[in-house]
Amino acid sequence: MMKKLAYIFICVFLCSCQFFDIEQKKNTKEKPIASVYSSRLYKKDIASLIPKGSKGNDSILIVKSIIANWAVQQLFKRKAEENLSTGDNAKYRKLVQDYKQSLLVNSYKERLIKQQLDTLVTETEIEAYYKINRKNFRLNEELIKIKYLHFGNDFLEQKKIIRLFKSTKYEDLVTLENQELNFKALNLNDSTWIKVKDVLLKIPKFRENPKEFLLKKSKFIQKKDSLGLYLVAVKNVLKRNDIAPLNYISPTIKQMILHKRRLGLIREIEKTLVNDAIQNKNFKEY
Numbered sequence: 001m002m003k004k005l006a007y008i009f010i011c012v013f014l015c016s017c018q019f020f021d022i023e024q025k026k027n028t029k030e031k032p033i034a035s036v037y038s039s040r041l042y043k044k045d046i047a048s049l050i051p052k053g054s055k056g057n058d059s060i061l062i063v064k065s066i067i068a069n070w071a072v073q074q075l076f077k078r079k080a081e082e083n084l085s086t087g088d089n090a091k092y093r094k095l096v097q098d099y100k101q102s103l104l105v106n107s108y109k110e111r112l113i114k115q116q117l118d119t120l121v122t123e124t125e126i127e128a129y130y131k132i133n134r135k136n137f138r139l140n141e142e143l144i145k146i147k148y149l150h151f152g153n154d155f156l157e158q159k160k161i162i163r164l165f166k167s168t169k170y171e172d173l174v175t176l177e178n179q180e181l182n183f184k185a186l187n188l189n190d191s192t193w194i195k196v197k198d199v200l201l202k203i204p205k206f207r208e209n210p211k212e213f214l215l216k217k218s219k220f221i222q223k224k225d226s227l228g229l230y231l232v233a234v235k236n237v238l239k240r241n242d243i244a245p246l247n248y249i250s251p252t253i254k255q256m257i258l259h260k261r262r263l264g265l266i267r268e269i270e271k272t273l274v275n276d277a278i279q280n281k282n283f284k285e286y
Contacts, residue, residue, distance in 0.1 A: 034067045036074035121254045130246050137244040142196040145235040150185040152228040165231045190235040193248045205230045
């Protein structure tokens, strides 16, 4: 582990060294703001590191800190070059070269993927994927369809609110939603699956009971404590290892489809690249 960290540490130094060596050649006419042995640091090298709006003493302190950090890095790099063996230096240069190549290749791949990947996933595709693979989508936590409401003990129209909550009429639910600001917690959409742990965060009173208390259908549950009144109705329940419902797992399936497309596109790009190189006699096997 320590050896790997040392490799990474030296790689960073060598990358930084190469960067500043290149930059100093570009800036031979510009006066440096600092130097360590043959390395030079110029204003344009640190321009992007200074926060916008920095003025006066703050700006001076920031620049001094950047210069100090750069100097330390250069000095470490110098000592590393002096104290490492020729074999180690060659090894680190190879690591830097491989890292640079990997960055270039991955950057180019990402650009091609961004240009060519079809990111439109239809509901039909999601449903078809779910139908084939539904047994693989097992829940690792409990879900419930629930509506709940929590209001303080000083609420004046408690009986009216309880009646509206029990009602299945759309207009009664709208009436409750219009009073949302008067409630401490509210969820009247019992057509959406919610994680049980999220419900317990909203209704702390139910944390006193075993979790199984919520894991059964119930038309109406009422509880009271010093903080107020809690109204709950559990419409449906799914437990661990049950098959996840489509509308809950749909975003995950979309990402899986896109990932599959991405892999397929990468393979096609690689295939085209190799075929073109062979056709143009730029790739030969001996």
